[in-house]
Amino acid sequence: MTSALQKNRPGAAFPFDNSYVGLPPHFFAAQAPTAVAEPWLIKLNEALAAELGLDVEALRRDGAAIFSGNLLPEGAEPLAMAYAGHQFGGFSPQLGDGRAILLGEVVDRSGKRYDIQLKGAGPTPFSRRGDGRAAIGPVLREYIISEAMFALGIPATRALAAVTTGEPVYREEVLPGAVFTRVAASHIRVGTFQYFAARGDTDGVRALADYVIDRHYPALKEAENPYLALFEAVCERQAALIARWLHVGFIHGVMNTDNMTVSGETIDFGPCAFMDAYDPATVFSSIDQHGRYAYANQPGIGQWNLARLGETLLPLIDAEPDSAVDKANVVIKSYGERFQAHWLAGMREKIGLAREEDSDLDLVQALLSLMQAQGADFTLTFRRLSDLAGDDAAEPEFAASFREPDACGAWLTQWRERLSRDPQTASERAIAMRGVNPAFIPRNHRVEQAIKAAVEDGDFSLFEALLSVLSKPYDDQPGFAAYREPPKPNERVLATFCGT
Numbered sequence: 059m060t061s062a063l064q065k066n067r068p069g070a071a072f073p074f075d076n077s078y079v080g081l082p083p084h085f086f087a088a089q090a091p092t093a094v095a096e097p098w099l100i101k102l103n104e105a106l107a108a109e110l111g112l113d114v115e116a117l118r119r120d121g122a123a124i125f126s127g128n129l130l131p132e133g134a135e136p137l138a139m140a141y142a143g144h145q146f147g148g149f150s151p152q153l154g155d156g157r158a159i160l161l162g163e164v165v166d167r168s169g170k171r172y173d174i175q176l177k178g179a180g181p182t183p184f185s186r187r188g189d190g191r192a193a194i195g196p197v198l199r200e201y202i203i204s205e206a207m208f209a210l211g212i213p214a215t216r217a218l219a220a221v222t223t224g225e226p227v228y229r230e231e232v233l234p235g236a237v238f239t240r241v242a243a244s245h246i247r248v249g250t251f252q253y254f255a256a257r258g259d260t261d262g263v264r265a266l267a268d269y270v271i272d273r274h275y276p277a278l279k280e281a282e283n284p285y286l287a288l289f290e291a292v293c294e295r296q297a298a299l300i301a302r303w304l305h306v307g308f309i310h311g312v313m314n315t316d317n318m319t320v321s322g323e324t325i326d327f328g329p330c331a332f333m334d335a336y337d338p339a340t341v342f343s344s345i346d347q348h349g350r351y352a353y354a355n356q357p358g359i360g361q362w363n364l365a366r367l368g369e370t371l372l373p374l375i376d377a378e379p380d381s382a383v384d385k386a387n388v389v390i391k392s393y394g395e396r397f398q399a400h401w402l403a404g405m406r407e408k409i410g411l412a413r414e415e416d417s418d419l420d421l422v423q424a425l426l427s428l429m430q431a432q433g434a435d436f437t438l439t440f441r442r443l444s445d446l447a448g449d450d451a452a453e454p455e456f457a458a459s460f461r462e463p464d465a466c467g468a469w470l471t472q473w474r475e476r477l478s479r480d481p482q483t484a485s486e487r488a489i490a491m492r493g494v495n496p497a498f499i500p501r502n503h504r505v506e507q508a509i510k511a512a513v514e515d516g517d518f519s520l521f522e523a524l525l526s527v528l529s530k531p532y533d534d535q536p537g538f539a540a541y542r543e544p545p546k547p548n549e550r551v552l553a554t555f556c557g558t
Contacts (some may be wrong), residue, residue, distance in 0.1 A: 059185075061235055069200040070125065071113035074133035074162035078244075081269060082262065082267045091127025091159050092190065094178025094235065096224025096378045098122055100518060101201065101525075103218050106241065111332045112216075117219075117433045121201065125219040127179040134161045136183035142256050143249030143316025146350055146367060151256040153249060153316050154184025156191060160245065165266070171273060173245050174218065178237040193233035194222060195509045196328065198521055202508065203327040206528040212302045213295075214324035216241040234513060243323055246270055248367045249316030255370035257268045262368055274321050285374035286385055293321025293364050300360045303352070305408060306499060307333035307436040311343035311554060313351045313359045315366050326540040332499045334544045336429040336436040340419035342502070344553040357401075361393045407494045408440050409473065410447045412480045421476055428469055432460035437545045440495040448488025496531035497542050500524070502551035504541060 078086070099122040107114050123129035130136065138155035145153075159179045165171050177200070177416035178192025197220050207214035223235035246266070254262030267285055273277050283285035299322050303310065310317070319325050328420035329343035338354030346352075351359060370388040405422045406414070429439055439459040445452040453470070457463035477487070508520040527538045535541075545551070 063436040069410040071107075071116035071120070072133060073111060073164055074131070074135070075165050075171070076133075076162045076173040077171070077273070078139070078160065078163065078173075078269075079135045079207040079286065081136060081265060084140065085266070086160075087154075087183045088136070089138045089175055089182045090130060090204060092235070093128045094126050094223035094225055097126030097128055097237075098222045098224065098235070099125065100198075100220040100222060101217075101521075103205070103216070104215055104336050108242070110164050110172060112164070121219060122221055122325050123341055124195055124531055125176070125221045126223055126237050127176055131161070135268050136161055138251050139245055139250065140184065141316055142253040143247070143314050144252075144363070145314040145316070146405055149252075149256075151188075152184070154253075155182055155245075156185040157182070157242075157555055158245075161381075163199045165402070173240075173242045175240045175242065175245060176237055177240055178223075178235070187217075189227065190224075190237060191225075191227045191235050193229060194226045194358055194513055195233065195235040197238040198474055198509050198512055200240070200327045200507060202505055202521070202524055202528065203500055203523060204324075205329060206531065207308075207324055209495060209529050210306055210499075211307070212324060213299055227503070234445050241326065241550045242319070243321040244322050245325070246320070246362055247316050247325075248318045248320065249314070249318075251367055251370040252315060257476070264374055267371065267374060270320050275476045281384075283375065285371050286389065289364075289368055289371050289375070289386060290389045290392075290509050292322070292367060294322050294396055296360050296364060297307070297393055297396035298322070298400045299324065300356050301397055301404055303356060304401060305494070306344045307336070307353070307495060309340060309342055309353045310335060310353070310356065311341075311346065311351055313356060313363065315363045316490050318360070320367070331502050331551070331554050333436050334501070334550070335433045336426065336439070338426075338430070342423075342551070342554040344555050357394075359391065360397070360486055364393060365390050404494070407490065409443065410477060410480075410482070410491045412482050412487070412490075415476070415479070421472060424472070427465060429459070432462060432465055433460045437496060437499050438542065438544065441542075442493075443495050444488055444491035444495045447491050448484050467544075493517070493532055497534055498531045498538070500528055501541070501543075501545065502554070503545040503549040 102117055102121050102250050104114050107117055120129055124131055136159045138159055140154045142151050143153050158175050158177045161174045163171055163173055181190035201217040201220050204217045206212050208216055218241050219239040221237050226232045226237045227235045266275050267288060271288055278284050278287045308420055309331050317326045331342035333340050333353055340353045341349045368390055372382040374383050405417055409420055442456040444458055446456045457466050460466055504524055511517040511520045527541045
């Protein structure tokens, strides 16, 4: 048993190169992790560790101690970041890392900088009476979903490791404790900017904006108005990101401004879920009582969140307030066009269109309306359409996606007529469609089965199997065909939870 935090042991595995700690002291609170009783390494993402240039052998040896917070690697400068945020539309001027501790930053083999952060590593000055801990269920969920998003090609934070702590956490019930190690391009959020703006700290906003430009958008330093260009760049990345979410049926579940990164990565996989049957009003999060963050609402919420970012940047965009507002409004109004362009481009790919025609939007919307009316599974319908694109013999299977198989006939006629005007061969089209329409997603019932087995029986075999399947979402994997299937009525997951 490790009873106290060990610091700066030689030979630890992280070549830290920390920069956020160099910002003014009120940007964060120095905070070491709290030691735990008996850490055990559930999973180490060895491939990611190697990409980051970490010492994999050292992590195999000392991973339980490092990733639990018991062993502070040499060069770590642990801190909890300060930020604010709008949560379900209500503003909280101080949130911050209440159970997360940034160990430091590393530069990977390609020269990209990444944060290494522990989640569930104990209380911080921002814990707001919380225990700063995490239960094993949310840790496994974030590991599964973040790695699935990566395999799907969607920008997201990554999972480096998960450990159990040997200590209980107390929620609605007593649960095994765990710590998750997250890797991110950075953990700077819209809410980070709001923290300083809410205090009238324009110098703080400027220092943060300069840091973000240096770290994420260095080309903007040469722009005529770097801060306006920063706002535009963040809007562009978020428009592209949220479009990608919709392409795979992903519902974030808690799109607060403190959960929107300025780097354009998906972050915080608490009550998130993937849609089964297509319905734009789908909500899973148990705390989203009014559907604010429903599937179809996500693009609009993205724009709302970005408007809040724009508000914080106004003093930097132009010293004349009215001019600053006018310039920011031009950017935020363009977000809708940006999103629509990204979404429609992706939907064209999903139904196999190589060229653009004005009627394509109508064709896409007609399919989505049919899927909604017929209770069609979102992922399976598009995957089966990919098969049909290459082989007409696959039509019965595609038609079986709908409650009334004959209901898709008219749409298929329109689709085939549209395809006749594109240059691709059937084989080329099918290959391209299979590259954007996954066969496997983290089905909610499969995720819950894996979590239940781990929590109740200490059995991580379902967790490992699910990770393996989801690492190749666009491959057929005949041996895992059952993982493609939507849940049976008694397996449906109707609500997901934050786990804080």
